[in-house]
Amino acid sequence: MSASRHGISRIALAALTALAILAGSPACQEGTSQAAQRPRASASRPTFDGEAAMALLRAQCEVGPRVPGTAAHARMREWLKQEMEKSAERVVVQDFRYRNLTLRNVVGIFNEKAIRQVLLCAHWDSRPAADMEITASKRRMPVPGANDGASGVAVLLQLARMFRNLPPKVGVVIALFDGEDYGDFERDEGVFLGSRHFASRLREVCNPAYGILLDMVGDKDLGICREGNSELLARRFNDLVFRIAGELGFRKYFPDTVRYTVTDDHVPINEAGVPCIDLIDFDYRYWHTVEDTPDKCSPESLRIVGEVVAEVVYREPSK
Numbered sequence: 001m002s003a004s005r006h007g008i009s010r011i012a013l014a015a016l017t018a019l020a021i022l023a024g025s026p027a028c029q030e031g032t033s034q035a036a037q038r039p040r041a042s043a044s045r046p047t048f049d050g051e052a053a054m055a056l057l058r059a060q061c062e063v064g065p066r067v068p069g070t071a072a073h074a075r076m077r078e079w080l081k082q083e084m085e086k087s088a089e090r091v092v093v094q095d096f097r098y099r100n101l102t103l104r105n106v107v108g109i110f111n112e113k114a115i116r117q118v119l120l121c122a123h124w125d126s127r128p129a130a131d132m133e134i135t136a137s138k139r140r141m142p143v144p145g146a147n148d149g150a151s152g153v154a155v156l157l158q159l160a161r162m163f164r165n166l167p168p169k170v171g172v173v174i175a176l177f178d179g180e181d182y183g184d185f186e187r188d189e190g191v192f193l194g195s196r197h198f199a200s201r202l203r204e205v206c207n208p209a210y211g212i213l214l215d216m217v218g219d220k221d222l223g224i225c226r227e228g229n230s231e232l233l234a235r236r237f238n239d240l241v242f243r244i245a246g247e248l249g250f251r252k253y254f255p256d257t258v259r260y261t262v263t264d265d266h267v268p269i270n271e272a273g274v275p276c277i278d279l280i281d282f283d284y285r286y287w288h289t290v291e292d293t294p295d296k297c298s299p300e301s302l303r304i305v306g307e308v309v310a311e312v313v314y315r316e317p318s319k
Contacts, residue, residue, distance in 0.1 A: 086283055090109045098182070105177055112171060118209060121198075123215065194265070219284050219301055225260065226256065228259060228262070234275035238314065244308060
């Protein structure tokens, strides 16, 4: 596996190996498409609507691949702003340039007066070339990005609706990053553009205690293991999220073991001084292919992830 966004990071390989030995645990178990038991939530909050999140996922894909420089990308950046404005107290739009491209982060802020803040984030763009396709001609086609992009955004937009209807005690910042999947991961060129831009100006926008990144969380066969860089850089918050997932009855979908180490949008956030974990199901056969379409995703998977993140947020104190 190459040292790319979704590969074994050279920096964290030694740490991952040590963690696996200490844990003595097998590889991350596969998830399942069967319905999970209803969560035993302890926080007073609304339930997460997986069907509504699935509709948000489909709406993004209906626009087309959200590749920077395309008409679909331009439509989506306006749609995301409008959707966030329906729910957030305040919306910050970060427009920036990469070469000749116009990129945009959309940031929604909730319960802004709270002393303590939590950051939730995902990327919304999709990849211009399906580089994991077997057929050479298909490798030049854009990726639909149903799971790799739209799933995390769908969960966050549905959480935004929940926060509007019943504000949590803690402040919440929802950041939708652009330009994560545009360029070359091996050369670290033209990738993580939005998260790096956000991280460079993070304290101008917010002051979160920690962050949670959602990436590829809609797979019908859901199985989210602890991610290696999250374990290395933000283990306290990995512990928090995986403990709550277990308490809600979702251990089957959140196996408490490390499998992959991923260089993703959470790395720039950690480098900016905010511990941030990555919730990602990397056992997804359609990654970076033209088959990453909504039919490979499940409202039940979105519900499970949404319930876990909602429970984490609604349990947080105001300070």
